[in-house]
Amino acid sequence: MLSFTANSERYKEMRYNRCGKSGLKLPAISLGLWHNFGGVDILQVSRNMLLHAFDRGITHFDLANNYGPPPGSAEETLGQVLRTDLGPYRDELIISTKAGYNMWPGPYGEYGSKKHLISSLDQSLKRMRLEYVDIFYSHRHDSETPLEETMGALEQIVRQGKALYVGLSNYSPKNTLQAVEILKSMGIRCLIHQPPYSMFDRWAEEGLLDVIEKEEMGCIAFSPLAQGLLTDKYLKGIPEGSRAAKAHGFLKPTQITPEKLDKVRQLNELAAERGQKLAQMALAWVLRDKRIISVITGASTAAQVDENINSLKNLSFTEEELRRIDEILK
Numbered sequence: 001m002l003s004f005t006a007n008s009e010r011y012k013e014m015r016y017n018r019c020g021k022s023g024l025k026l027p028a029i030s031l032g033l034w035h036n037f038g039g040v041d042i043l044q045v046s047r048n049m050l051l052h053a054f055d056r057g058i059t060h061f062d063l064a065n066n067y068g069p070p071p072g073s074a075e076e077t078l079g080q081v082l083r084t085d086l087g088p089y090r091d092e093l094i095i096s097t098k099a100g101y102n103m104w105p106g107p108y109g110e111y112g113s114k115k116h117l118i119s120s121l122d123q124s125l126k127r128m129r130l131e132y133v134d135i136f137y138s139h140r141h142d143s144e145t146p147l148e149e150t151m152g153a154l155e156q157i158v159r160q161g162k163a164l165y166v167g168l169s170n171y172s173p174k175n176t177l178q179a180v181e182i183l184k185s186m187g188i189r190c191l192i193h194q195p196p197y198s199m200f201d202r203w204a205e206e207g208l209l210d211v212i213e214k215e216e217m218g219c220i221a222f223s224p225l226a227q228g229l230l231t232d233k234y235l236k237g238i239p240e241g242s243r244a245a246k247a248h249g250f251l252k253p254t255q256i257t258p259e260k261l262d263k264v265r266q267l268n269e270l271a272a273e274r275g276q277k278l279a280q281m282a283l284a285w286v287l288r289d290k291r292i293i294s295v296i297t298g299a300s301t302a303a304q305v306d307e308n309i310n311s312l313k314n315l316s317f318t319e320e321e322l323r324r325i326d327e328i329l330k
Helices: 040-055 073-092 114-128 147-159 173-185 208-214 258-273 278-287 302-313 319-329
Strands: 016-018 025-027 029-032 060-062 094-099 133-138 163-169 190-194 218-221 292-297
Touching: 016 292, 025 029, 025 292, 029 040, 029 302, 040 073, 040 302, 073 114, 094 114, 114 133, 114 147, 133 147, 133 190, 147 163, 147 173, 163 173, 173 190, 173 208, 208 218, 258 278, 258 319, 278 292, 278 302
Parallel strands: 029 060, 029 292, 060 094, 094 133, 133 163, 163 190, 190 218, 218 292
Antiparallel strands: 016 025
């Protein structure tokens, strides 16, 4: 039985940005289900975060076939919440998923073959109890599969109505340009690219953002907080329950070096001067580039969802602040 009624004021505070040359707008703050949304033990916590995020105007939930842990369980969690609570609001939601990383045994369980991408999306739709997703991504470039085959799978997925839009993630500038041109030749526009981008990972600035702008795509950044390193969480060590403390986490204790922590401390001081927490300043810094239409944020509590959204209260930087940030990062 449905028990959730959404906040009638949910769209008043969130900012929505147009995704490239398309009719779609995404919230400046999106919610990623990469961590903290898998497994039945935390279903109620995950449900609370999803509903709270929607009540605050976050309409975009970003997933992938292998999100959890275990793989697939984040999609199952969302499917359960759609069934019990968010189903009536499906048309207000943008739900994205991806395929390309290892998901099941054997030669078809990963990468960019048509077999993998279409089979994976079929599995994802069953887990989420959906007829279609709004955005489907090729999660990584596959150097052993012709790009025409990978893009052909994306075209087929759109033609079959299993996805409204398609995008790329983790593609280099060169491969992005090639993929976009192939899709164009098939009559499909590549809507969006999803790269990692943060103060500590500026790879996207090395040509990718220029390609995205030239091709009139949208860009949504993942890991804008560098897996939590760009917060005040690790200034006094590695707390229990943090990503660096988990065996399956992508942030390793070896990455939390004295040099990195010194930069984090200096950035934290600047954020305090701006009246923000470090995480909020880090999100605002990513969104300073108008080519970035949204940032994918993680959360383990509803309070963290609020903290991320509140970063939108101060997105402007002075030239002196940007100079100081560059000096710290250098």
